[in-house]
Amino acid sequence: MISIELWDVDTHFAIADWLVKAGRESGSPLLLRLAFAQKAMSAVLAGDLGEALTATAEEEAIAGALGEPPLLHHRLLLAAMRGHREEALELLRAGAAPGGHVANPHWAESLLHNGLADHSAARAATEHGDLFLTGAALPELVEAAVKCHEPAEAARALEELTDRTQAAAPRSATVSRRTPEAS
Numbered sequence: 001m002i003s004i005e006l007w008d009v010d011t012h013f014a015i016a017d018w019l020v021k022a023g024r025e026s027g028s029p030l031l032l033r034l035a036f037a038q039k040a041m042s043a044v045l046a047g048d049l050g051e052a053l054t055a056t057a058e059e060e061a062i063a064g065a066l067g068e069p070p071l072l073h074h075r076l077l078l079a080a081m082r083g084h085r086e087e088a089l090e091l092l093r094a095g096a097a098p099g100g101h102v103a104n105p106h107w108a109e110s111l112l113h114n115g116l117a118d119h120s121a122a123r124a125a126t127e128h129g130d131l132f133l134t135g136a137a138l139p140e141l142v143e144a145a146v147k148c149h150e151p152a153e154a155a156r157a158l159e160e161l162t163d164r165t166q167a168a169a170p171r172s173a174t175v176s177r178r179t180p181e182a183s
Contacts, residue, residue: 004041005135007165012042029066033059040074044081045136052078076105080112088112110140119147135164 003011019035022028036059043052056078060070072095079088092105106125113122123144126137138161145154 004045005164007045007135009042009045012038012045016042029062033062033071036062037071037074041077044074044077049078049082052081076108077111080108080115083112083115085112085116104137107137107140110137110144114140114143114147117147119144123148123150135161138164 003009003015016035016038019031019038023032023035036055040052040055040059043049043055052074056070056075059074063070072091076088076091076095079091088108092109095105106127109125110122113119113125122140126141126144138157141157142154142161145151145157
């Protein structure tokens with residue numbers, strides 16, 4: 001998750017690929033589910049919704065074969081990125097239920113609301129100060145604060161985002177996407 005905090009999508013993809021390989025070699029369905037969830041999250045961040053959908057389907061298939069519910073966090077992020085309000089809100093409710101777990105639901109909620117041009121709701125969703133995946137939510141906070149005419153808040157969030165992204169800058173100055181041939 002540190003690679004997500006630092007917006008180092010390439011490293012996150014590499015970790016997810018390693019998890020898939022390790023899961024296949026060990027035969028661990030739990031490791032494979034985690035791997036496909038992480039691949040889906042990386043793909044969403046890189047804007048590759050096709051790969052995110054494929055990885056999500058693979059995780060869901062393994063969960064179904066085990067008779068377990070699919071993981072929530074990558075499905076929520078994908079629904080939010082696609083602007084699927086009802087699906088995203090349903091997944092948020094499922095994550096809030098006892099036994100449910102969604103990694104930083106506020107990030108996904110702010111992403112959903114910004115995408116639907118409901119910037120005040122996006123701004124409210126980022127006010128919780130979660131310690132987990134705060135860096136990932138910063139672009140949503142910048143956008144929401146700008147749209148809500150809160151330039152000081154936007155500047156603060158942008159400065160924090162800049163600090164985080166510079167940590168990964170020497171290796172990859174921009175979010176690049178590995179090619180299928182590199183896999």
